[in-house]
Amino acid sequence: MMFGIIAYVVIFLLLQQVLANRPNIVLIVTDDQDAELGSMKTMHRTRQIMKEGSEFSHAYVSTPMCCPSRSSFLTGMYVHNHNVYTNNDNCTGTEWRQIHEKKTFATYLQDVANYRTSYIGKYLNKYLGNYTPPGWDNWMGLYKNSKFYNYKVRRNGSLVHYGSEESDYFTDVIKRETISFIKDSVRNSNKQPFLAVAAVPAPHGPEDAAERHRHMFANNTDHHTAAWNYAPNPDKQWILQYVGKMKPIQKSFTNTLQRKRLQTLQSVDELVKEIYDTLVQLNILDETYIIYTSDHGYHLGQFGLLKGKAMPYEFDIRVPFYIRGPGVPTNSIFEDIIVNEDIAPTLLDIGGVETPSGMDGRSILHLFAKAKAKANYIKKDGRNAVKRKNGWRHTILIERGKLTDKNRGLRDKLEAKKNLYLSKKERKKVVCKRLEYNGPCTTNRGFRCVKDQFGELTVERCPNFSEISNCLLRKCKKHKLINKRLLRIIRTNVRDFKRIVNETNSQAFKENQEKFQKKLMAMAKTCNCNRKRRKTRSIRPKRRIECDEKGMKCFEHDREHWKTEPLWKIRTRRSSRIRQHRKRKRKLPRRQHPSCTVTGVECHYMDNKHWTTAPFWNRN
Template sequence: MNFNKLRLSTFAAAVAFLAISCETKVEEKKDEKPPNILFIMADDHAYQAISAYGHGLNETPNIDRIAKEGAIFTRATVTNSICAPSRAVLLTGKHSFINGKVDNVQPFDWEQDNFPKLLQANGYQTALIGKIHLDGLPTGFDYSMVLPGQGNYYNPDFLVNGERKRFEGYVTDITTDEALKWLDQGRDKDKPFVMMYHQKAPHRNWKPAPEYLTLYDDKDFTPPANFFDQETGYAGRGTAARTQEMEIDGEAGWGHDFKMVIDPYGDSTGFDKELARFNPEQLAQWNAAYDPKNEAFKKAFGQGDESTFTTEKRREIAHWKYNRYIKDYLRTIKSVDDGVGEVLDYLEANGLAENTIVVYTSDQGFYLGEHGWFDKRFMYEQSFRTPLLVRYPKEIKPGTTIDKLVQNLDFAPTFLDYAGVDIPKEMQGESFRKLVSGESGEWRDAVYYTYYEYPSVHMVKRHYGVATERYKLMHFYYDIDEWEMYDLKTDPQEMKNIYDDPEYADVRANMHERLQGLRDKYGDSDANDKKYLDAYMEVYNKRNNR
């Protein structure tokens, strides 16, 4: 036997096998369809109000499915906790001071790149259905059906590819129905799709659907432990916490927020103007649910001079206000969760679940009575953190938990990464694809935050800051110059500012270095702050005839 010939023959066979194998793998890769992307965003949905996060407020079984079958992010945050700027960051992958949408006043430039445009140019069909809260006709979408501005809960108008149309019904249900309609009938089923399915709820003023008007009526919710924070004058914090205007037992209104046409003192609230949008059947259902509850409150607490109320009576009234607020808030979420279930069921029934990335998130967090507040805006944890749940069976193991500091800045590059599209250098976020798949544990250990909209509703002062996994440093500026720092390990509710605590001197110095490093990295500066302050104040002064 000629062993040299045998070895050559064996080697040739091996090379041929490898060549065929590689060719097959290349062909398989070539034939593999790009993933679909279903991006679900609710407005002001606090992570505390998703049962997968374990706070026990409510049950969201359909949203929880995404976490159970995929990943839940415990430290997802935003770069700017207010509606329109957050959405601009999501689309562009750039900080507010780069994409230009720093507040709800400045215009948004749709001419700049966004991730739907880039995916559209690479063979994706794209749709935006629901709330976007950015002025102008959305670009990058084959189909858009968006609420003008904040939109209405009942019988809302939508801009369908720019044309205004009135829809009869409840906004959350309509948004879901239209999303399902596009998935089933509106898209080219030979192409991968991106659908941004955005709900108005649970944005203020939390009008529930007809079927949920009495949900939780048999339940009494206990306010958070620091709900009566205002009684201490927000001791341990600075001017910004003391001067905000977002207290449930304070700025929230008897009409708009607590749903009374006549307040406890016999005065008209103007809420009847909001009810004028309802059709007769909707109005009858609403009145049947709210009138008895409102009258019961008035009978129990009566009218009178608030200055004569005892502390106990004030607390009882505040407790009632909290329950009216939290119940309405959670009722609107019930409809959102129903819609998520319908869309997930559609994916399953039509063989789309395996190759579709499903994301559930919010445009920011929200206060559910912590510190006595509603709304957002602050870099304090409840508004800075946002829920994030992601399912993609091909790459993400069920039950995955991610504790890293992911931001809404990262959505655009992540989606482009999954689609195999080059990520533009000007995008400032990072793809978390390898992080969530478990392929890599490397990730940033600090994030940057900005907030600009002051003076304005809720009067949260301008600030910027840096957060690590344990510490947070914030600078409040413009009409004050104050620094706050918190140790989230020892003080997760951020009740004590430790900026001047000598025991934290080294931490403070390090956090200042981290802050300046991120400002340099992302291209922020005092000059940016002044530019956007001047632009905002010009509009503000015109609106207020100054």
């Protein structure tokens, strides 16, 4: 007995030591930062720090939009699996909160690896600050989309408003709060490892830079890449076929926006440097991973597209990605293809947690172990470049942010075709697994799956309880099958049933609900309630009326009966609608002249009546 207790204590102490020796993690995520337009060239502090680690030159995002991309790096799943297709649909919606938000890398690191977790900054575009997502010990999430001044955040259970003072600049607030969390974790957590996520809003709009940076980059044109203002492109995607060259005012706008975006990133550069210095001061730099990346890229005039993202081109899907920490090669460039779905499995691998089967990404840590052999290194711009003949990944999936009607129809056809190979019983089983057919009948459920007398599944319509109750009151009272007291009980039960349905979903209520439903159905059968629709009593348009019927009188009319001749007999009168239609019909061939279809040309047809003064060419 004593030996078993001692063994248990030893195992417990060893487990605590293993958990305590796990490395810390700092994840810095920017918003809309590109890898093609030269944004990293101006972040000298960040590039200098990340030279102590490795850069991935082919880092991509599967869906270049804010909410889908952020949902992917949180869960490690592609968009078609977590169903956050746009910045609106299901962005912090019911499905996200009930299913996928409970399976982020934070929940696994907190529950399995005993990490102390913190999220500070922008979360998801439709986050309303009305709850704290699971998995985070310290939470400071931005209300809705990116802002730099005059914003509000949910801070550990309450909404906090920030104003327009220089100290309220959001990137600086994120910096202060992240450093405070790191210091508190080291001093008070008894060597518990921590995960700190700093999700900065820069360089996303409204591109408000801090006062100290608003004079910088006046003449920067790094966004003038080879594809800048390269339009039109008849051999490219349909939208690029119709986009023309930019006007001078549009070119000036791209230059201004580039300058403002770079200015906002200077505060992020300071954030990285101060977090790095804090780790050095606390003597935990060697046991901490630092990852720097963005949720997606950006374009400014590329192929004539003025500004934005969501396009399947390098400038929108390729992002900067840097990592430094224990076991990461220094001053190295990896040319392996990685995607944002790899972030969650990588963080779990750092924390010693096995990657769940539901995640689509893969951990990148084992790439570093394979790269340590000197034979894998080649020199590139004075740095060690890791290039393998047989890469770990050759293709990635780039998904559109919205399922088109064409693809949705194709998906439905494929699913229907797939079900054709099943037997009738198997098809019914597939149908009955759907959520809308499971469970007992309620006031909001139209159909349910039940077993018939032969034990086979079948779909039947749920009874409408209001119809049954009205039928009971009508039929049973008419045939005097129940007394007034029972009628009063039925009325009370139906009224209470409707009220309680919207108030509770407890197991006890469901049991009472089923009993009450059975009681109503039994009474309905006794009263022979027929829920079929009553036939309309209106006369059909072509129904012949017999004049011999009782109470029916018939009259015959000729043309002289009408005081005014019908309008369709008057040939000389034309309605305004007919005149307009004929006039439009005469003009249509002229408007369809080939010269009027040229882009930027508008055709107007005028005669002598149009001019106040007759044209010179008609004076003679």
